[in-house]
Amino acid sequence: MKTMSLAANLPGRWLEITDVPVIEPGRGEVLVRVAVCGVCRTDLHIVEGDIGATPSGLVPGHEAVGTVIRTGEGVNLLRTGDRVGVPWLHSTCGLCEFCTTGRENLCRLKTFTGYTVNGGYAEYLLAREDFTVPIAPGLSFRHAAPLLCSGIIGYRALKLVRPAPGGTLGIFGFGSSAHITLQIASALGYDVRVVSRHAQHLKLAMQLGATQAIQATESNEDAFLTRGKMDAAIVFAPSGSVVRLALESVKAGGSVAVPAIHMNAISITDYEKHLFHEKRLFSVEANTRADAHEFMRLAARTRVRSVIKEFRLEDANAALSELKAGEINGSAVLLIT
Ligand SMILES: [Zn+2]
Numbered sequence: 001m002k003t004m005s006l007a008a009n010l011p012g013r014w015l016e017i018t019d020v021p022v023i024e025p026g027r028g029e030v031l032v033r034v035a036v037c038g039v040c041r042t043d044l045h046i047v048e049g050d051i052g053a054t055p056s057g058l059v060p061g062h063e064a065v066g067t068v069i070r071t072g073e074g075v076n077l078l079r080t081g082d083r084v085g086v087p088w089l090h091s092t093c094g095l096c097e098f099c100t101t102g103r104e105n106l107c108r109l110k111t112f113t114g115y116t117v118n119g120g121y122a123e124y125l126l127a128r129e130d131f132t133v134p135i136a137p138g139l140s141f142r143h144a145a146p147l148l149c150s151g152i153i154g155y156r157a158l159k160l161v162r163p164a165p166g167g168t169l170g171i172f173g174f175g176s177s178a179h180i181t182l183q184i185a186s187a188l189g190y191d192v193r194v195v196s197r198h199a200q201h202l203k204l205a206m207q208l209g210a211t212q213a214i215q216a217t218e219s220n221e222d223a224f225l226t227r228g229k230m231d232a233a234i235v236f237a238p239s240g241s242v243v244r245l246a247l248e249s250v251k252a253g254g255s256v257a258v259p260a261i262h263m264n265a266i267s268i269t270d271y272e273k274h275l276f277h278e279k280r281l282f283s284v285e286a287n288t289r290a291d292a293h294e295f296m297r298l299a300a301r302t303r304v305r306s307v308i309k310e311f312r313l314e315d316a317n318a319a320l321s322e323l324k325a326g327e328i329n330g331s332a333v334l335l336i337t
């Protein structure tokens with residue numbers, strides 16, 4: 001099978017095409033023929049070595065969707081032909097203090113698709129049956145793929161900050177995860193305001209239901225502060241200075257979530273402005289399977305529509321480069337089989 005796997009790590013040429021044998025599914029595993037795999041910012045962190053060294057030959061990709069073509073021993077829930085998504089969380093231990101208290105996203109022994117095990121930048125991948133999610137019959141694979149990480153992580157961030165019904169939510173940075181989270185939040189009745197540096201991202205935000213789109217510029221990055229304080233905010237831009245602005249932008253008792261696996265330094269310089277009055281700051285680490293299933297049902301019910309830019313598997317480097325440059329409006333996806 002064809003894969004795009006980690007190569008010599010030259011700038012912009014992180015991955016190379018390889019031909020490797022398909023591995024048969026083991027106990028509890030399924031072999032999935034990958035139709036489409038989304039390209040997530042975490043993939044960029046992985047190929048650039050931001051979150052630790054990864055072995056050459058690793059296949060990234062954790063927004064894989066496709067069809068089960070073989071099932072291993074002990075597989076009970078899935079059958080050949082089932083449409084499934086394979087998300088970031090590949091496995092957990094099931095026994096530790098976190099797994100046994102509904103917090104398996106914090107399991108110390110968890111493994112990740114496309115990071116600790118090979119992922120979806122490939123024609124086939126192996127997944128644990130109990131960590132896959134079903135893809136609703138009416139949803140196309142190419143529009144489903146970005147829901148798998150971008151969607152689920154944004155949903156977990158929204159659950160953590162949980163503004164009161166009808167409240168205001170600020171979204172800082174408007175990429176793949178943000179454009180899906182905006183749709184979910186507005187379907188749930190929140191007043192969603194989007195702050196971004198990019199005019200084309202703000203245009204998309206207004207089309208997808210934002211009530212305000214506010215352009216932040218170098219000299220005027222806190223322009224939104226004059227528009228009144230918000231109940232909660234989610235910071236998708238991987239920048240510590242934006243986190244500080246978001247904390248300033250929420251009301252007393254407000255919460256800010258940061259669904260990022262990697263972030264530059266956050267300096268809280270003014271306790272009164274940024275943290276006092278019981279403001280709360282959450283990081284978001286991966287997701288539980290419950291988050292994934294809840295979100296996929298909610299996305300189907302609310303008819304979330306991801307906006308995608310399509311690439312061939314062979315062009316994964318180009319997709320990652322465009323993502324790095326902020327040139328993707330919505331989500332990048334690789335069309336594979
Ligand atoms: Zn565990």
Ligand SMILES: [Zn+2]
Pocket residue numbers: 040041042043062088149150
């Ligand atoms: Zn991701």
